[in-house]
Amino acid sequence: MNFNDILQQLTQGFQAFTWGNAVMIAVGVVLVTLAVVKEYEPVLLLPIGFGCIIANLGMSYETGMMKVIYDAGITTELFPLLIFIGVGAMIDFRPLLAMPQMVVLGAAGQFGIYGTLLLAVLLGFKLPQAASIGVIGAIDGPTAIFVASKLAPEMLGPIAVAAYSYMSLIPIIQPPIMKLMTTRKERLVRMEYAGRPVSHRLAVAFPVIVTLVVSLVAPSAAPLIATLMLGNLLRESGVVDRLSKAAQNEIINIATLFLGLAIGSTMTASNFLSWSTLAVLALGLLAFVLDTVAGLLFGKLMYALTGGKINPLIGACGISAFPMAGRLSAKMAQEEDFNNFILMHAMGANTAGQLGSVVAGGLLLALVAGFGGM
Amino acid sequence: MNFNDILQQLTQGFQAFTWGNAVMIAVGVVLVTLAVVKEYEPVLLLPIGFGCIIANLGMSYETGMMKVIYDAGITTELFPLLIFIGVGAMIDFRPLLAMPQMVVLGAAGQFGIYGTLLLAVLLGFKLPQAASIGVIGAIDGPTAIFVASKLAPEMLGPIAVAAYSYMSLIPIIQPPIMKLMTTRKERLVRMEYAGRPVSHRLAVAFPVIVTLVVSLVAPSAAPLIATLMLGNLLRESGVVDRLSKAAQNEIINIATLFLGLAIGSTMTASNFLSWSTLAVLALGLLAFVLDTVAGLLFGKLMYALTGGKINPLIGACGISAFPMAGRLSAKMAQEEDFNNFILMHAMGANTAGQLGSVVAGGLLLALVAGFGGM
Amino acid sequence: MNFNDILQQLTQGFQAFTWGNAVMIAVGVVLVTLAVVKEYEPVLLLPIGFGCIIANLGMSYETGMMKVIYDAGITTELFPLLIFIGVGAMIDFRPLLAMPQMVVLGAAGQFGIYGTLLLAVLLGFKLPQAASIGVIGAIDGPTAIFVASKLAPEMLGPIAVAAYSYMSLIPIIQPPIMKLMTTRKERLVRMEYAGRPVSHRLAVAFPVIVTLVVSLVAPSAAPLIATLMLGNLLRESGVVDRLSKAAQNEIINIATLFLGLAIGSTMTASNFLSWSTLAVLALGLLAFVLDTVAGLLFGKLMYALTGGKINPLIGACGISAFPMAGRLSAKMAQEEDFNNFILMHAMGANTAGQLGSVVAGGLLLALVAGFGGM
Amino acid sequence: MSTLGSALWITLIGMGLVFLALLLLWGLMELMMRLTARSAAADEAEAAETAAEEVASQADSSRLARAAAAAVAVALALRQATLPPEGPADAQVSNWQAAMRTARLNQRANMFTRKQRGAGR
């Protein structure tokens, strides 16, 4: 027996502990605090924060339990896809079907991805990393995680943190931009909800058709769109309540908890404490702003083209961030005029943004591969 | 950079797409439609149909997410077994315990398996494939999938589709045969439900005893019978409500969804579009018919032996297809005579058929192995 | 074709069956019976018993389905940790926070671990095996399984059976010791529940702080304490109801069912039928007794030091066995004096015992490794 | 090509294809909406009818029942007046569907509400 060995065994927790770990634990505590006190996307930020804390206490994604979870759900890409099955089962695409012209806003809301990518490249990031930063501009958690885990897994932590933090900050980030870029007259525009009824048959066919089209046009987005639409099909079919409820509850809850932990477990001091993390956080915020600006510009364009029949505020929900952005736009319009209800239009644009984000994310994967970025 | 590469990246969805894929997508759409509009076993045919669609859009069981799911649940045989835990927790074996003579019908209802196997061999199928086609005659989804995934995984798609489609068509397939093979006098037989009470102790002991007997007699059926009986034990024990409910809800729902997707993902054009698929579909239907005929013949035999005390209609529930076949027989009897309630007898025969199917499936595995078929 | 081959295929169930298997099946039946009739920890003993039965019918953890489950949840250590997430979400640490002096009893309740370890070494067990037997004295299922699966996986079956059986026997094991070691006067001591209010903020911070402290002091306990505290954080945060409920239901139920089965599947005749199993069962009982005695001694010490303000009965809940031991102490006090409510104090000591068990288990792992025992 | 050049190309092609894909979806959605307009109207009418029945059955015990049902029926009639007459094929549910639905409902009821006989022991 050697007392040195024993002492080492007993103090290995302290020996492995570095200042970097202490800083990262503080970061984790901040994330947990934001989740609990400020209620910023708590279902994700709380597990991410806790995962970050334990990653810096020796339980990172490179070892033990967290490695098992990381390999099972992130390496295989399963967790974001399982979450998408649940999300799909919660989305109602009827407003979009009734007003398909909203897709324009859903496309416009993706400019931030590419604008951010360009800026990241200018700042010296390599193409896959720049694209992973850009995908924060998809403003959709599972898409961002799916793309980043393929292109730049080492940056998954900061990217997921940025994506979810800013998403929960949308009620703070967007309103100033919305007020700055629209006139009061524009914000007062009332829109009749044409209310074209959507048949049950079409509501069921829609997820299948979207899967077909997107899988052909952007095959890299196929897993994302297929799972999102599978969830939606379970919902709209009306004949598989058991499965639809499993998707909206068991499946999404368990996947969310372990996705959050697994992402947090990548936030070790060596991975996270670098200038690139700061750049990711800054560029991620920029992506949100660019998306909003582009969405609003297209909203104003539609306002002009329709002779003032479209309230440009709904441009801001093309960014995705379903369903927060949709609700916020409707709320902003109501603040100007209490009797102005544009929620259905906003939700149409918002679900279009969801589709646009998935398509843009998939194309990004294909383009980076095509340009030799991988 | 090479624009050819990029173009190829961007158009790979279209390049890989073949006419066969288009046909298979149509097949998938038909399955989804049958599930939604006709409500044919929707919890399975809807995921199978959707899995088939995405398999032909590049997401087959050989790659990516679907490979992960396929390997996790089909290669390991876990999904059908998890489903059986849930099924076991939903079965009440008391009617069978009160009338154990019903096992004769549960054995008779397995003739279709072997009759179909013989015919398939005559048509030129090899033994393992013929046996996999025959096992459609077990008329029990998990058993068919368990056996086929071991003997002929390449035929899993058509076999599962045949098994579940025909199972949902039982109210259409069986009645003409039942009317043809029984006289009105036979169908009018009323049966007193002797109603021997079954003690709690026996209801708990039964799953353990069945596990023992079947595991020794047909060890290849051990996983199937063990999981089915585990579920039943959870149910009958009355002391583990939490686990029994988990089996009947979370476990079976999640396993069903992903089992369906995984089976659908094997239905690629190259796997499915062949004469053998047509043969499987035709022979599978035959297996259902043969099972029903054999069950009814034994029903008539019991009618004769008991001096007319057994209504031969219950022979038709020996085929398994729990619980649809049991309900259908009872309904047929009531159509002849509104005051004739034979549901308990029908359920006795039906649960016997469930046991018979599992035993027959296990023996089939052992015999094919013994005859050098693997 | 060779009829010998076929006969062998068909009778392989009987051929592989030994007298040892028959004995072990009887053991499994006894466990199931205890679970159902006596209601001894049925959620664990019923799956363990059933797993034992099928392990001796050819479905052990070394093959097929049970191997898949064993590898997925025991080899990876995932099942006990998932259970701890659920347990954490069910524990309320407020009584302990209001009376932190109770930690002394939670520490005292771990003496049995080390006392048993010493005795096991004296009986000739090697260090890792002796430590695994000792950890039964943690009187906490997941801790015992976590430690034993690392130090002596071949003894996992008897250790888990001892841990859970004796835990359910606590209302029989503890009362005589409690009566023997305390005077009626001591048992009549009433304790005012000071009722210092615990702020929401502290209730949320507590799991994070405990994770930090324990991970540094006993890094081998980090996975156990991290999962327990993750569950508690989900609960106390109050902002992630979905996740907290998933932890308390889906996650813990599914993990419990398969943990039980997997442990049962290690109880093959060759693993279980040996003198060491008897030694484990005897020493495990001793561990419970030693824990209780040590806890009561420290309870009496506190009674003396506080001038009779502490009811020494609560010493008996320092052993862990949450929440049974806590309830039992309170019940014993009430039996002496119907108006004596010490449940809050008992729960404080009981949750302290839970923490003490995890810390002691982790230290045991580190010390056995440090002393070259592995 | 420089990384920046690649990035510019990616931006150009990427945004172009995003718009293309979504405009394609627009076209398909518009097409499908028109193709299913009739069945959509039928669905709406059916839903309204169901709602009317529900209101009637809920209000059954009071005098309000007939008034409420009438109100819903009027609203429904107004709506339907603007729609093409619906085919009878779509309005009625097949026996088969009814049977399957009943079976599923029974099954579900069994699963969840059935009293476990052993549970009382």
Added chain:
Amino acid sequence: MSTLGSALWITLIGMGLVFLALLLLWGLMELMMRLTARSAAADEAEAAETAAEEVASQADSSRLARAAAAAVAVALALRQATLPPEGPADAQVSNWQAAMRTARLNQRANMFTRKQRGAGR
């Protein structure tokens, strides 16, 4: 041997063993039913009693209560008249069982109905 020959043998042996296995189960079930007939009768009686109590407690507030309880009791008496007298050992639940059940019920109640103190914040 030809594949067809094998298939015929498989059919013969397979169906033979299926019948054998199920007939074996029949024998076992019949045996067990007879061995447990007494305890089954006791279980039934207990269940009937519970039902009677439930009816009584549900109907408590009305005059129907005693009538209903009486009806169930009569039905029960008629049934029991045909059964062998039950042993007292089986009818009463041990203290131990009662304690464990209570504990489990408490635990369950705690799990699901407990108000999370932090939740109101």
Added chain:
Amino acid sequence: MSTLGSALWITLIGMGLVFLALLLLWGLMELMMRLTARSAAADEAEAAETAAEEVASQADSSRLARAAAAAVAVALALRQATLPPEGPADAQVSNWQAAMRTARLNQRANMFTRKQRGAGR
């Protein structure tokens, strides 16, 4: 060293460290309890207030309402009298929090109570 020697050392070090770790936790808990005493009192007061409101709203329809509310308020006042005055910053919830909570509640409501339009078909 002999195995028994190792075992003795393990016992010594192990139990020593268990006590050390738990005593360390004691110290931390005591410290934290003191640091958060003020906020704990505020939480309690808030909880009491909520309870009072609940009692009031539940008893709304009867005369008991005001009496009950008064009783709770008195109990609350007595409790609070012994506490330091709470800062207003802690008592009021920020707009941001209110918005997020509402959003989450809406979302939850949508998820679970929303009628699936297709379901009625």
